Amino acid sequence: MSLFVAKSRGYKNNDCPIPEANGDDRVAGTHGKDHGARREIMLLAASGLLFALTLLFEAKIAAAVGRWAVYPAYAIPYLLCGVGIFREALTEMRKANFFNEFTLMCIATVAAIALGELAEAVGVMLFYRLGEFFQERAASGSRKSIAALLAEKPNLARLVADRQVCEVRVEEVAIGSIFEVRAGENIPLDGQVVSGQSQADQSPLTGESLPVVLLPGSSVLAGSINLSGTLRVQATSLYADSHMARILDMVENASQRKSPTERFISRFAGWYTPTVVALAALVAL
Incomplete structure (x- = not known):
């Protein structure tokens, strides 16, 4: 956005539009997800322990109390693991999706119970739930990396126009505009260095750990971190077409x-x- 656009929006010559940076709320649920993981671990541990004890002492329980006592012993771990799966199966069935992994687990385990194979029913439900947990844990690392990248998304750029520095939203910076990046800040847009010398950390984007030396004429990528001196950069693309925006779009x-x-x-x-x-x-x- 040029100074002309700023004036056309009601700002005076000595005024600059200073929008507030919008914090990305997509990373706000991290604590909730960690709590859910701990609860799942506790549920699986309790179910596995009860299942193992019942399987180990099934004959003794049947001999001491009666065969009927084996059913509630197996029912507890089965329900601990299975209630959520039955709930998901019903949700999918309401969407007219009658044949899915959840309904298969429900049909298989109910059939096993009907045949008197209680241990098999609990085992299928427990190991399915365990497999889903490990799959979720395997994907959590990638999600945390994505959340970190989203948290580093620049929202503002210091636009330089008529010897003034105005903070504007990155989406409002036009191609050819000059913006300023200070030490320790994220570079908001792809561009070419006009003045200043510095080094940039591009590891969030490229994975390269070594910093890149920036001199007048050097190209910079949105999302890189300016490590030292103040730079003035000419935007070579809109934010929507920047390297970082394309990465975020592909991820999302x-x-x-x-x-x-x-x-x-x-x-x-x-x-x-x-x-x-x-x-x-x-x-x-």
Whole structure:
């Protein structure tokens, strides 16, 4: 945004638009997720311990109390692991998605209980829940890295116009505008150094740990960290077209952009799952 645009919005010559930086609330749920992970660990540990004890002493429980006492002993870990899965299955069924991993787990374990195979029912539910937990933990590291990148997203740029430095939103900086970056700040837009010397940390973007020397004429990437001197940079692209914005866009939309293999598996599962359920029902009859 040029000084002309600032004036056209009602600012005087000695005024600068100073918008407030919007904190990205996408990282606000980190504590809640950690608490959920601890609760899941406790649930799995309790279920696994009860399952192991019941499996180990099943014969003694049946002999001392009666076969009926084995059912509540297995029911506790089964319900601890299975209530959430049954809830997810019902949610999917309300969406007319009747054949999914949740309904398969429910059908398989209920069938095992009907056949009197209590240990198998609990084992299937427990190990499925355990596998889901490890999958979630494996993905949590990537999510934390993404959250850190989002937290470092620059919201403001110090626009230099008519010997004035005005803070404006990065989305409002036009190509060719000059902006200032001070030591320790994130570079808000892709550009070319006009004046000043410094070094930049590009590791959040490229993974390169060594700093890059910046001199007049050097190219800079949005999201890099200016390590030392003050720089004046000429924007070479809009923020929406910057290196960092493209990375964030790819990250945020990755879950919606399935690979060809994922699309094939989704189509295959749509036929495979109901076929297996139907064949199992025929065998049972």
